[in-house]
Amino acid sequence: MTVIEPLHAEILQEAGYVYSRSWTKVSVSTAPPELLAEYTPEKAAQQLWEKASAPSRVWVLKEADAVRGVLAVNLETGEIGPLYIDPDFQGKGFGSALLDFACRILPSGISPSLWVVETNQAARRFYSSRGFRETEETKIVDPAIGLRAILCRPAGEENQIKGKTDMT
Numbered sequence: 001m002t003v004i005e006p007l008h009a010e011i012l013q014e015a016g017y018v019y020s021r022s023w024t025k026v027s028v029s030t031a032p033p034e035l036l037a038e039y040t041p042e043k044a045a046q047q048l049w050e051k052a053s054a055p056s057r058v059w060v061l062k063e064a065d066a067v068r069g070v071l072a073v074n075l076e077t078g079e080i081g082p083l084y085i086d087p088d089f090q091g092k093g094f095g096s097a098l099l100d101f102a103c104r105i106l107p108s109g110i111s112p113s114l115w116v117v118e119t120n121q122a123a124r125r126f127y128s129s130r131g132f133r134e135t136e137e138t139k140i141v142d143p144a145i146g147l148r149a150i151l152c153r154p155a156g157e158e159n160q161i162k163g164k165t166d167m168t
Contacts, residue, residue, distance in 0.1 A: 004101050007058040014067040015060050016045025022084035026120050071098040078106050080114040115149035131155050
């Protein structure tokens with residue numbers, strides 16, 4: 001049985017393990033080995049715990065009583081992320097379940113958005129298949145390695161910034 005539940009202390013280390021493994025898989029082609037070695041499950045767990053405070057919340061997807069994915073959502077801005085699935089369990093619909101959940105829990109009037117790492121082609125294809133479109137907006141998400149991310153919004157909302165459409 002698959003369930004999505006709020007992050008809590010009893011599953012924090014397991015969630016950190018999933019986050020760390022997933023991040024390492026995505027970053028292995030761009031990050032130097034010493035940076036990969038520093039991104040431990042403990043460090044990932046600490047980041048998730050810090051992210052789990054208002055206005056953001058963190059949830060985990062569990063299947064067979066084990067954490068398979070993690071998700072953070074800012075309930076004020078609609079920003080989704082991180083959203084990571086354990087590499088051994090990707091392609092089983094867990095990412096779709098978490099993304100659908102994130103979009104459902106947003107308050108009325110708040111549109112979802114997310115940042116996808118430019119070099120993460122699998123994530124870019126996933127979000128595109130789920131109806132998100134890349135905008136022109138980018139940002140550096142890791143200055144140490146120059147890692148860039150692209151802002152994505154649901155199709156038809158690519159030009160919206162902070163809830164306003166630029167009509168000029």
